[in-house]
Ligand SMILES: *[C@@H]1O[C@H](CO)[C@@H](O)[C@H](O)[C@H]1NC(C)=O
Ligand SMILES: *[C@@H]1O[C@H](CO)[C@@H](O)[C@H](O)[C@H]1NC(C)=O
């Protein structure tokens with residue numbers, strides 16, 4: 670018994686210390702990819718989307734969200750966070766590829782996310798069941814190089830050997846966990862979670878959430894103006 674407990678403790682300790690590169694929280698830069706880096710002010714409506722590049726529901730939700738954000742222009746600010754789900758075998762590698770590409774060329778981040786959404790079937794569990802970890806990594810590096818050019822394949826692969834890109838992906842996971850996000854896609858508007866039933870699946874769904882907020886902002890500023 671005592672031996673079993675000691676062994677359990679030892680394993681627990683190993684889990685804590687294994688691969689323990691210096692990880693300091695909070696990170697130097699906030700987690701998340703900003704969709705269009707426009708100026709924000711206190712009335713900008715903040716949409717935070719938590720997605721997994723290998724999740725079909727995230728892929729389905731992306732086009733309507735993107736269309737809505739483009740429709741509202743500078744009124745909204747979209748930040749995309751990655752939550753690699755443990756039951757999608759390649760989600761962590763795909764998320765890490767996004768961090769690597771983001772570091773090489775930030776403008777290629779969303780094109781790569783969209784490419785994952787479009788062709789994620791290649792990376793589903795069954796499709797890669799017989800592949801080694803090394804083959805999957807190089808397959809994904811190859812795939813990711815499509816947004817930067819073939820000449821970047823080895824640079825992207827080298828990114829997988831750089832502990833910093835692992836740490837960034839861990840921060841994405843930790844950040845999602847810290848916001849109590851346990852699935853994808855999850856959306857927060859101005860800091861508040863949209864429930865499953867409120868989560869829009871089309872542009873009109875987004876408009877029915879954002880329009881009233883903009884109307885309420887305008888209403889408030891008119892009333893204030895009139896009271897002077
Ligand atoms: C960065 O990526 C974007 C989108 O893929 C591309 O249009 C641009 O040319 C790239 N910039 C550099 C310096 O490679
Ligand atoms: C994996 O490989 C085994 C042995 O070659 C084969 O029987 C099996 O069908 C393969 N599985 C998949 C999902 O490709």
Ligand SMILES: *[C@@H]1O[C@H](CO)[C@@H](O)[C@H](O)[C@H]1NC(C)=O
Nearest residue numbers: 866868869870871872873874
């Ligand atoms: C948009 O989605 C909602 C449910 O989320 C549905 O009730 C509505 O019919 C959809 N609208 C269109 C135009 O597809």
